[in-house]
Amino acid sequence: GAGVSQSPSNKVTEKGKDVELRCDPISGHTALYWYRQRLGQGLEFLIYFQGNSAPDKSGLPSDRFSAERTGESVSTLTIQRTQQEDSAVYLCASSLRLAGVEQYFGPGTRLTVT
Amino acid sequence: AQRVTQPEKLLSVFKGAPVELKCNYSYSGSPELFWYVQYSRQRLQLLLRHISRESIKGFTADLNKGETSFHLKKPFAQEEDSAMYYCALTSGGSNYKLTFGKGTLLTVNP
Numbered sequence: 001g002a003g004v005s006q007s008p009s010n011k012v013t014e015k016g017k018d019v020e021l022r023c024d025p026i027s028g029h030t031a032l033y034w035y036r037q038r039l040g041q042g043l044e045f046l047i048y049f050q051g052n053s054a055p056d057k058s059g060l061p062s063d064r065f066s067a068e069r070t071g072e073s074v075s076t077l078t079i080q081r082t083q084q085e086d087s088a089v090y091l092c093a094s095s096l097r098l099a100g101v102e103q104y105f106g107p108g109t110r111l112t113v114t
Numbered sequence: 115a116q117r118v119t120q121p122e123k124l125l126s127v128f129k130g131a132p133v134e135l136k137c138n139y140s141y142s143g144s145p146e147l148f149w150y151v152q153y154s155r156q157r158l159q160l161l162l163r164h165i166s167r168e169s170i171k172g173f174t175a176d177l178n179k180g181e182t183s184f185h186l187k188k189p190f191a192q193e194e195d196s197a198m199y200y201c202a203l204t205s206g207g208s209n210y211k212l213t214f215g216k217g218t219l220l221t222v223n224p
Contacts, residue, residue, distance in 0.1 A: 003157070031210065033211060033212075035212075035214075042120075042200065042214040042215050042216040042217055043158075043200070043212070044214075045211045045212065045213065048210075056211060059211075091158065101146060101163070101204060101210045102160050102163070103160070103212065105157050105158040105159065106157065107157050
């Protein structure tokens with residue numbers, strides 16, 4: 001079946017603009033995660049959704065970052081007033097809540113802030 | 115706080131040679147450990163997890179709680195093993211968020 005999809009695949013934006021990144025998880029996956037990977041770094045956890053709710057937002061780096069999820073489906077990550085340090089690959093992953101911990105990753109969105 | 119350390123950014127071996135990718139972790143509880151792999155132009159995918167105690171594509175990894183390590187090993191490397199490898203842990207519970215190391219780029223030369 002279809003895997004996790006993300007859009008856009010690439011986004012170039014000017015400093016100070018807002019951006020929205022989209023994630024479509026695997027159908028039926030109730031858990032959804034956002035991670036960020038800056039150049040030369042490992043993946044950093046941003047936020048976790050279980051259904052519609054976000055019990056763990058501890059990784060969001062500032063109040064410019066927010067995320068929401070509609071039902072047990074699409075999630076959007078919004079970055080307001082982008083800064084150059086926001087440039088990174090943003091990865092989304094989903095998993096079945098009750099079937100173990102394997103997370104299935106999307107292809108990522110490469111964000112470049114100029 | 116939980117942390118994963120992969121001391122080697124780059125590792126280069128010849129085909130047929132043994133390979134070991136190192137991973138050390140710090141966590142006060144009982145973590146679950148994973149190895150994820152990203153082949154060129156592909157998405158990140160699970161390679162193996164310690165609770166399964168299985169061998170995938172000839173790779174094995176043993177959790178050593180005394181040394182807080184979870185090194186990935188393969189006795190005979192193949193060219194198709196060339197990829198980026200990430201060690202990760204989760205504390206489990208109801209969250210399962212992953213803490214990743216910075217990754218090791220493995221190159222297997224012919």
